[in-house]
Amino acid sequence: MNAPLRADQKLVIEGSGKQTFELARTRVLIAGVVFALGFLTVGARLVDVTLLQNGREPRLASAPPAAALEMDRANIVDRNGVLLATSLSTASLYANPNLIIDARDAAAKLAAVLPDLDRGELLAKLASDRSFVWIKRNLTPRQQFEVNRLGIPALSFQREERRVYPHGALTAHIVGYTGIDNRGLAGLEQSMDEALRRAPEASAPRAKTGEALQLSLDIRLQHGLRQELQRTVAEFDALGASGIVLDARNGEILAMVSLPDFDPVDAGTAEPEQRFNRNTLGLYEMGSTFKLFTAAMALESGAVGLHDGFDATQPIKVSRFTIKDYQGKKRWLSVPEIIMYSSNIGAAKMALAVGGQRQRDYLGKLGLLKASTVELPEIATPLAPERWRDINTMTIGFGHGISVSPLHMAAGVGAIASGGVLHPVTLLKRPEGVAAPGQRVLSPQTAEQVWGLMRMVVEKGTGKTADVPGYLVGGKTGSAEKPAGKAYRKSALISSFVGAFPMNDPRYVVVVVVDEPHGTKQSHGYATGGWVAAPTVGRIVARMATLLGIKPQGDKDPAQRELLLVTVSTGGKKGAPF
Amino acid sequence: MTAFPRSDTSIVGRWWWTVDRWSLVALAVLVAFGVLLSLAATPPVAERIGLEPFHFVRRQLVLVPPALLILIAVSMLDPRGIKRLSIVVFGVALLLVILTLATGAEIKGARRWLALGGLSIQPSEFLKPAFAVLAAWLFARQHRQDGFPGNIAAFGLCAAVLVPLLLQPDVGMAAVVAAVWFAQFFLAGLGLRWVGFFAMTGLGGLVAAYTMLPHVASRIDRFIDPKSGDSYQIDTALDAFLNGGMWGRGPGEGTVKAILPDAHSDFVFAVAGEELGLVACLILVGLFAFIVLRGFSRLLDERDLFVLLATAGLLVQFGLQALINMGSALHLIPTKGMTLPFISYGGSSLIALSLAMGMLMALTRRRVGHGEADS
Numbered sequence: 001m002n003a004p005l006r007a008d009q010k011l012v013i014e015g016s017g018k019q020t021f022e023l024a025r026t027r028v029l030i031a032g033v034v035f036a037l038g039f040l041t042v043g044a045r046l047v048d049v050t051l052l053q054n055g056r057e058p059r060l061a062s063a064p065p066a067a068a069l070e071m072d073r074a075n076i077v078d079r080n081g082v083l084l085a086t087s088l089s090t091a092s093l094y095a096n097p098n099l100i101i102d103a104r105d106a107a108a109k110l111a112a113v114l115p116d117l118d119r120g121e122l123l124a125k126l127a128s129d130r131s132f133v134w135i136k137r138n139l140t141p142r143q144q145f146e147v148n149r150l151g152i153p154a155l156s157f158q159r160e161e162r163r164v165y166p167h168g169a170l171t172a173h174i175v176g177y178t179g180i181d182n183r184g185l186a187g188l189e190q191s192m193d194e195a196l197r198r199a200p201e202a203s204a205p206r207a208k209t210g211e212a213l214q215l216s217l218d219i220r221l222q223h224g225l226r227q228e229l230q231r232t233v234a235e236f237d238a239l240g241a242s243g244i245v246l247d248a249r250n251g252e253i254l255a256m257v258s259l260p261d262f263d264p265v266d267a268g269t270a271e272p273e274q275r276f277n278r279n280t281l282g283l284y285e286m287g288s289t290f291k292l293f294t295a296a297m298a299l300e301s302g303a304v305g306l307h308d309g310f311d312a313t314q315p316i317k318v319s320r321f322t323i324k325d326y327q328g329k330k331r332w333l334s335v336p337e338i339i340m341y342s343s344n345i346g347a348a349k350m351a352l353a354v355g356g357q358r359q360r361d362y363l364g365k366l367g368l369l370k371a372s373t374v375e376l377p378e379i380a381t382p383l384a385p386e387r388w389r390d391i392n393t394m395t396i397g398f399g400h401g402i403s404v405s406p407l408h409m410a411a412g413v414g415a416i417a418s419g420g421v422l423h424p425v426t427l428l429k430r431p432e433g434v435a436a437p438g439q440r441v442l443s444p445q446t447a448e449q450v451w452g453l454m455r456m457v458v459e460k461g462t463g464k465t466a467d468v469p470g471y472l473v474g475g476k477t478g479s480a481e482k483p484a485g486k487a488y489r490k491s492a493l494i495s496s497f498v499g500a501f502p503m504n505d506p507r508y509v510v511v512v513v514v515d516e517p518h519g520t521k522q523s524h525g526y527a528t529g530g531w532v533a534a535p536t537v538g539r540i541v542a543r544m545a546t547l548l549g550i551k552p553q554g555d556k557d558p559a560q561r562e563l564l565l566v567t568v569s570t571g572g573k574k575g576a577p578f
Numbered sequence: 579m580t581a582f583p584r585s586d587t588s589i590v591g592r593w594w595w596t597v598d599r600w601s602l603v604a605l606a607v608l609v610a611f612g613v614l615l616s617l618a619a620t621p622p623v624a625e626r627i628g629l630e631p632f633h634f635v636r637r638q639l640v641l642v643p644p645a646l647l648i649l650i651a652v653s654m655l656d657p658r659g660i661k662r663l664s665i666v667v668f669g670v671a672l673l674l675v676i677l678t679l680a681t682g683a684e685i686k687g688a689r690r691w692l693a694l695g696g697l698s699i700q701p702s703e704f705l706k707p708a709f710a711v712l713a714a715w716l717f718a719r720q721h722r723q724d725g726f727p728g729n730i731a732a733f734g735l736c737a738a739v740l741v742p743l744l745l746q747p748d749v750g751m752a753a754v755v756a757a758v759w760f761a762q763f764f765l766a767g768l769g770l771r772w773v774g775f776f777a778m779t780g781l782g783g784l785v786a787a788y789t790m791l792p793h794v795a796s797r798i799d800r801f802i803d804p805k806s807g808d809s810y811q812i813d814t815a816l817d818a819f820l821n822g823g824m825w826g827r828g829p830g831e832g833t834v835k836a837i838l839p840d841a842h843s844d845f846v847f848a849v850a851g852e853e854l855g856l857v858a859c860l861i862l863v864g865l866f867a868f869i870v871l872r873g874f875s876r877l878l879d880e881r882d883l884f885v886l887l888a889t890a891g892l893l894v895q896f897g898l899q900a901l902i903n904m905g906s907a908l909h910l911i912p913t914k915g916m917t918l919p920f921i922s923y924g925g926s927s928l929i930a931l932s933l934a935m936g937m938l939m940a941l942t943r944r945r946v947g948h949g950e951a952d953s
Contacts, residue, residue, distance in 0.1 A: 020721055020766075020767050020883065021883070023767045024765050024766065024767065024883070024886060025877075025878055027764055027765045027767075028765060028874055028877045028878060028886070028890065029874075029878070031761060031764075031765065031874060031890065031894070032871055032874035032875065035867070035870050035871060035874070035897050035901075036867065036871055038897070038901045038905075039863055039864075039866065039867035039870075039871075039897075039901070041905075041910065042863050042901060042904045042905060042908065042910065043860055043863050043864075045905075045908045045909075045910050046819070046851070046856060046859050046860060046863065046908065047856060047860075049816055049819040049820065049851070049908055049909075050819045050820060050822060050823055050824065050851060050855070050856040050859075051823065051824065051856060
């Protein structure tokens with residue numbers, strides 16, 4: 001407004017208002033102090049609440065946030081969608097002892113409802129001065145109901161998930177198991193833990209979107225394999241056995257069983273031998289089955305032809321070792337005969353003809369010198385000599401002095417069966433319509449020649465018991481003495497058979513390894529691969545054929561005759577390079 | 579700070595050199611805290627009521643630029659402009675508050691919200707700052723020896739506001755308004771006998787609320803004896819602070835907010851405690867204290883009674899709201915639903931606070947040469 005009025009106002013304030021202003025300033029100070037005290041109180045209380053709670057435990061257990069992450073773990077299913085592992089939500093009982101009115105009474109009531117709990121322990125827990133104790137994890141709905149009915153206010157339930165394996169021990173070594181906090185501790189549960197848990201960026205948990213981890217396993221084959229192995233173990237009173245069924249065309253493992261096995265729900269109480277996965281973690285000197293690789297690399301490298309042969313009349317003596325044949329023919333043997341009769345002398349000479357360096361290269365290409373790439377955490381690296389001398393070359397030629405896992409054998413034979421391409425083995429179903437990764441390690445011609453040898457072993461050689469009419473089973477037996485310190489135990493064998501079928505165009509590889517079988521009356525006391533493992537493979541093939549609907553081939557089928565073009569040259573022919 | 583030379587006498591230039599820049603910075607930091615905590619505290623609430631997680635975040639973020647704009651624009655006004663703005667805002671807001679009684683949607687047993695063309699606003703939030711300015715003007719006029727019955731008029735104004743607020747009912751808001759009014763009266767030189775009288779009246783009001791409003795009684799009972807009722811909310815809030823500790827769990831890492839009722843509004847401080855930790859919470863308290871105490875310290879030099887009283891009223895409103903909110907979350911006082919200025923979620927609250935703080939910034943600007951406001 002105008003100047004005179006303003007001057008007038010100023011007068012007013014500085015006149016009678018002067019007192020007012022003095023008072024107002026004092027009172028502004030008072031208000032300021034009140035607010036300052038208020039903010040100081042809030043600050044002090046903040047320190048009190050966040051840091052100085054006298055060790056008071058939070059009323060909320062800190063478990064829920066951690067456990068929440070483990071919720072909705074994805075299912076695991078077999079190649080046909082059969083459930084192998086799933087999660088059930090359960091209630092776990094905990095108590096806040098601080099809120100217990102009468103610990104003795106509560107312990108008595110709880111022990112009556114949950115009889116497997118020890119009353120003394122319960123009382124100790126409930127009488128403690130903690131504010132959180134687990135009483136029992138994973139109650140059944142009935143148990144939960146009974147506990148609720150007790151009406152003890154200090155008891156509460158925590159929703160949890162429990163991993164359930166509908167097939168129990170059947171896939172225990174492959175699927176593995178989880179701990180009480182649903183973290184994978186073994187098998188695929190461990191190696192695929194991240195993938196099985198809720199994907200962090202996905203808004204919905206995997207299990208809810210119906211996305212499950214699909215394995216290459218076929219639970220039907222798995223079941224058949226396990227049953228036949230169990231039968232063999234029982235029949236020959238063996239320590240254990242392992243078996244693999246592999247799809248040679250893409251490296252998918254269709255079945256894989258290791259005995260003895262265990263129930264994944266009670267993994268904690270299982271013996272170490274039970275939890276041991278022989279197929280991937282067990283390293284064995286496989287013995288004669290290795291001769292297939294020796295023959296394959298000899299033929300591939302051109303060191304020998306199918307009609308060449310070696311003199312097997314005399315055992316080979318190299319320093320302190322003597323290489324001799326088991327029930328040897330003691331004569332010149334052609335390459336097919338060496339495989340058919342499983343001659344160690346012949347195989348050793350054949351390996352020498354290939355040469356140590358080349359042998360090593362071929363074994364490397366077949367994946368037999370390094371750990372398997374299978375998705376399990378329980379894998380072993382093969383034991384091979386560091387210095388590859390001639391004696392090593394010779395013994396490795398018939399499968400001694402090198403230890404590999406049964407899965408290595410299956411993968412290597414798979415490379416032969418597939419026509420020379422090595423597909424990395426996998427437990428996960430390969431996507432349809434996408435060519436499986438693979439690497440050519442043998443020419444198709446060589447592979448086909450070895451097919452003939454494998455078929456011959458079953459038709460005329462040591463593996464006759466593996467034959468299944470119409471399915472052209474081929475393979476190789478192996479009976480290796482188990483090493484004991486520096487020597488071998490003659491009475492303790494690793495009896496094995498590596499097979500494939502149908503040999504005119506092999507698709508499936510079946511490997512059976514039996515640990516320390518004992519001869520029976522039926523086997524005339526023998527416990528060798530031909531008597532123990534080969535018939536097991538035969539039974540497995542027969543079951544697979546019906547399950548998978550593979551059509552048998554008639555005896556007159558031209559494919560059959562063609563295979564036998566690998567004629568056996570016997571005796572008489574000399575001129576082998578050794 | 580060198581954007582405008584001192585010789586710049588344009589509106590913006592003058593504003594820049596006269597405004598309290600430190601308080602402005604503190605307010606900006608508060609707004610930033612608010613945005614950060616809305617990201618943390620609102621998604622669980624949104625999910626609980628079936629909205630997409632960032633629904634509230636988006637709504638809040640949309641309002642931040644206009645809020646800042648209002649704050650700056652209002653702070654450019656002179657005291658006379660503030661007075662005129664307050665008259666308009668007060669009139670409209672009071673009308674709307676009365677309208678809520680008639681047409682407002684009932685939420686949690688109270689009619690405080692008004693649907694205006696798709697927007698839902700709480701007019702009482704706007705009433706508060708306008709009331710503080712107008713009451714200050716009336717008190718100041720009492721002292722001008724022209725026989726104007728300022729104190730009586732201020733009393734009437736207060737009653738006009740309190741009655742509809744109590745009818746909504748919004749006891750918390752009414753209490754803040756009454757406290758602001760009382761503080762202003764106190765500063766304006768209220769006799770000690772009267773101070774005693776109003777203190778007794780306030781106490782009487784509290785007792786009346788305790789006996790007549792069951793939810794108030796229950797809250798006070800539960801504060802005095804937590805075991806007398808459900809103490810879930812405050813227990814959970816205290817757990818959040820404990821969980822956060824010194825440095826907090828990290829932004830977005832809090833877990834208590836998922837189960838803490840009103841985590842986005844009345845208990846946002848607990849979310850801050852869990853995610854940002856003690857140090858950040860102390861900084862937050864420090865920011866509120868800084869704005870309030872700096873404002874009060876500036877009043878010591880104030881030459882204009884109206885400006886002094888209006889500023890004090892706005893500061894008391896701001897500081898009281900912060901103290902009540904933080905005190906509730908920390909279990910220092912019975913839980914009282916009150917938003918934490920600039921931190922809690924709420925559009926009406928944000929805009930109204932920007933208006934109030936704009937007024938504060940305008941009134942605390944250094945006015946050299948053109949002293950006090952006229953009538």
